Amino acid sequence: MAQRALVLHRWDYQETSLILDLFTENDGRVRVVAKGAKRPKSPWRGLAQPFIPLLAEFQGRSELKTLTLLEPQQTTERLQLQGEKLYSGFYLNELIQRLVPAEGEASELFQSYLSTLHNMTASERVEPALRQFEWHLLQHLGAAFDWYYDADSGQALSNYDWCYFIPDHGFVTQARDDQQRAYLVADIEKLAAWDVDDESRLRQLKYIMRDALSVYLGDKPLRSRELFRGNHPSERS
Known part of the structure; x- marks a missing residue:
């Protein structure tokens, strides 16, 4: 069954084909071979590129699937991304x-x-x-990560003025070293609310x-x- 998809990246494959890294709605990231996609008369030639909302079908059990259908979504226009x-x-x-x-x-x-x-x-x-x-x-x-509580102590960040961010851990109120970037808790609270x-x-x-x-x-x-x-x-x- 056809599903929504977009091309993340493409590579040349043999003389007339392409390998596409697709991001699909139902199967996530899938790599497919688009046989003959580089041929002048291929209907896939102008579609097999990023930022075109597509419908795609593919088959196969290996990591590299075979593309069987690629067509533009009829209800959308090409995304205009420049600069x-x-x-x-x-x-x-x-x-x-x-x-x-x-x-x-x-x-x-x-x-x-x-x-x-x-x-x-x-x-x-x-x-x-x-x-x-x-x-x-x-x-x-x-x-x-949690935007509201100290990842070390569990205390509310709102009890403090400043905090620090530790990757793969969260916000803390005690810096690990003097090179860490400090953040105002008031700013973090606004970011948590997506302000x-x-x-x-x-x-x-x-x-x-x-x-x-x-x-x-x-x-x-x-x-x-x-x-x-x-x-x-x-x-x-």
Whole structure:
């Protein structure tokens, strides 16, 4: 049965085919071979690329499935991502490729991903949508943390003025070392309520999400982040 899908990445395969990394609504991340997709008359030729909402079918029992159907969703238009939005879309795709296990249930994350792409298309501000997807991804990975209580003592953060974030642990009120970034508890409480209108607070959320994801990404740098910096030299982490 056909299901909603988007292409995360594609590779050339032999002379006329492509390998596609798909993010699907029912089967999560799936890798398929699109036989003949590079041929001039193939109906898949213009569809087998990122950010086009698709319907897909595939078959096979191995890790590499065989694509049997790929067509555009009739009720949606191609997502228009350009400039910073395009780089941000590649960033989302790379996060999914790196962190979401193959062929695992991820229907809620799929919907979050699709909504994020639509939000980035419609909004002038990209950052809030990115940060919200990162949070949904952490929840999907079972790595969500508590915004209101000290992960060491269990005490309410509201009893304190300052706190610190420990990746894969949560917020604490006692720093591990003098290099840790301190956060005002009042700001964390606003971030917990998703109050991201303030640019300074939104930047703090970026630091928190980046630290939280770093545990799972490891030392290998994100190609999409390096590509963005290469085209935006003034950008700083």
